Amino acid sequence: MKEIINLPVKNVEEEEYHINMGPQHPSTHGVLRLVVSLQGEIVKSLKPHCGYIHRGIEKMCEKDTYPQIIHLTDRMDYLSAHINNHAVCMLVENALEVEVPERVKYIRTIVDELNRIASHQLWWCSFGMDMGGLTCFFYGLRDREKILDIFEESFGSRLLHSYYTPGGLMMDIHPDFQKNVKAFIKYFRKKIKDYDELLTGNIIMQLRTKGVGILSKEDAISYGVTGPSGRASGFACDVRKHHPYGVYDKVVFNEVMGTAGDTFERYMMRMHEMHESMKIIEQLIDNIPPGDYTTKMKAVLKLPAGEYFQRVEAARGELGVYVISDGNKSPYRMKFRSPNFSNLSVLDHVSRGCKIADLVAIGGSLDYVIPDIDR
Amino acid sequence: MNSFFEYFADIFRAVKSLLTGMKVTGRYFFSPWEIVTQQYPENRKTLKMYDRFKGEVIMPHNEHNEHRCTGCGICETACPNGSIEIIQAKIDMPDGKKKRIIDKHIYRLGMCTFCGLCIKSCPSDALAWGQEFEHAVFDRSKLNKTLNQPGSSIIKDIVE
Numbered sequence: 435m436k437e438i439i440n441l442p443v444k445n446v447e448e449e450e451y452h453i454n455m456g457p458q459h460p461s462t463h464g465v466l467r468l469v470v471s472l473q474g475e476i477v478k479s480l481k482p483h484c485g486y487i488h489r490g491i492e493k494m495c496e497k498d499t500y501p502q503i504i505h506l507t508d509r510m511d512y513l514s515a516h517i518n519n520h521a522v523c524m525l526v527e528n529a530l531e532v533e534v535p536e537r538v539k540y541i542r543t544i545v546d547e548l549n550r551i552a553s554h555q556l557w558w559c560s561f562g563m564d565m566g567g568l569t570c571f572f573y574g575l576r577d578r579e580k581i582l583d584i585f586e587e588s589f590g591s592r593l594l595h596s597y598y599t600p601g602g603l604m605m606d607i608h609p610d611f612q613k614n615v616k617a618f619i620k621y622f623r624k625k626i627k628d629y630d631e632l633l634t635g636n637i638i639m640q641l642r643t644k645g646v647g648i649l650s651k652e653d654a655i656s657y658g659v660t661g662p663s664g665r666a667s668g669f670a671c672d673v674r675k676h677h678p679y680g681v682y683d684k685v686v687f688n689e690v691m692g693t694a695g696d697t698f699e700r701y702m703m704r705m706h707e708m709h710e711s712m713k714i715i716e717q718l719i720d721n722i723p724p725g726d727y728t729t730k731m732k733a734v735l736k737l738p739a740g741e742y743f744q745r746v747e748a749a750r751g752e753l754g755v756y757v758i759s760d761g762n763k764s765p766y767r768m769k770f771r772s773p774n775f776s777n778l779s780v781l782d783h784v785s786r787g788c789k790i791a792d793l794v795a796i797g798g799s800l801d802y803v804i805p806d807i808d809r
Numbered sequence: 810m811n812s813f814f815e816y817f818a819d820i821f822r823a824v825k826s827l828l829t830g831m832k833v834t835g836r837y838f839f840s841p842w843e844i845v846t847q848q849y850p851e852n853r854k855t856l857k858m859y860d861r862f863k864g865e866v867i868m869p870h871n872e873h874n875e876h877r878c879t880g881c882g883i884c885e886t887a888c889p890n891g892s893i894e895i896i897q898a899k900i901d902m903p904d905g906k907k908k909r910i911i912d913k914h915i916y917r918l919g920m921c922t923f924c925g926l927c928i929k930s931c932p933s934d935a936l937a938w939g940q941e942f943e944h945a946v947f948d949r950s951k952l953n954k955t956l957n958q959p960g961s962s963i964i965k966d967i968v969e
Binding site: 498501502504505506509569576579586587588589590591594596599604605608628631632633635636637638640 | 833
């Protein structure tokens with residue numbers, strides 16, 4: 435008893451201790467474990483531990499043929515499944531030097547943008563929920579449901595579509611597709627005002643996000659933070675604008691750019707991007723040219739030996755697909771440059787010196803999807 | 810004095826922003842016709858899925874218990890995860906030749922990822938998407954299905 439009393443009294447203020455955030459934590463949006471080193475409430479450093487949902491997708495691709503790879507890319511960043519499919523399809527088409535019909539390009543661009551809106555809506559729900567506003571979660575999901583209904587009607591499934599194939603599309607769009615998309619745009623322009631009233635202007639949300647987790651432009655570039663998170667810091671990295679694919683070179687849209695680089699700016703980037711995506715869809719939806727929805731491809735696709743790379747702008751940033759082919763029907767090596775992995779890597783840098791509660795806000799604004807990080 | 814007014818202005822702005830949010834939720838509270846929730850298990854009778862809905866892979870049979878599957882095995886090759894297994898049989902034709910027909914078309918629903926490559930690759934359109942989506946069963950062996958019905962045969966005009 436005497437020994438216990440004589441223990442030296444440590445200053446709690448100076449003592450560092452570690453806590454585990456995750457792997458089962460609602461605000462990490464999946465199975466991500468963050469080992470946070472804390473001093474009091476201040477985050478000193480942070481180590482993300484990945485790999486809880488590693489499925490070896492890149493290795494599985496090495497035994498699959500190119501059309502079969504498509505359905506695996508759905509399961510990486512499942513919230514932008516169409517855009518992931520688009521990357522692989524374009525890589526195969528460019529390697530085989532196949533020109534896809536204009537109709538396919540138009541449909542792919544529209545569907546990509548719908549997917550981007552759906553992804554940002556889900557991000558808005560979960561960000562609001564991280565901030566403590568459960569109402570946002572229901573309102574965002576209600577509007578996302580409209581897009582998922584359009585997807586379900588045309589492509590048969592709601593989340594993992596496998597709609598694109600190398601050379602075209604799995605099937606033509608539903609006859610009601612254009613009508614429903616236009617109805618959705620009209621509906622969502624009205625409802626997005628609710629989003630601003632409910633969360634953007636909210637004083638609690640603003641105080642928790644403004645000036646929190648500032649990422650400078652230099653750091654965004656050196657860490658490779660792309661997508662809305664990178665653009666919030668002023669890093670012009672929109673692949674759609676700088677290296678257009680699909681029909682992005684035919685539409686007028688702004689690359690939404692921010693300057694502050696804090697959590698609120700990252701939030702505003704995605705809110706503005708939803709407006710820009712709606713603008714893109716409105717320009718294309720009435721002008722889908724008639725024609726085939728697919729080109730005649732060989733039964734077995736064999737890429738000529740060599741290295742290929744293709745990148746697209748996924749909802750969270752730049753997705754790159756890299757393939758080494760040895761001339762066989764499946765790739766020799768396949769590598770995905772996932773935007774979420776780079777965005778997660780900056781979390782340690784931006785959250786140093788913040789409170790542990792701010793870590794939830796910063797993580798929510800970086801919007802990582804864990805299956806894409808682990809693959 | 811200036812900071813004094815600023816202090817109260819901040820409070821006023823904060824309350825106003827909260828009331829703006831409350832206005833949105835209040836509006837939905839008093840307009841229940843905007844509710845979009847479906848009463849799922851109760852509306853089972855009237856629930857209709859979209860035509861293209863990917864519920865499960867089925868093999869349509871006509872009224873004479875005939876299907877279009879020749880047993881060529883292209884769907885088995887196209888499937889990325891081995892959900893489909895074709896067991897073939899040989900029958901003696903009247904002209905003395907042997908003909909390959911399908912004995913069992915085994916479809917493992919538990920392994921299926923609904924990519925649709927089997928349906929797309931089928932040369933004789935023997936497979937299609939079914940609308941059934943309530944796949945929960947108590948034993949996983951029940952997820953292994955044989956798609957061709959017992960005693961079924963191939964439609965006469967299908968050629969390989």
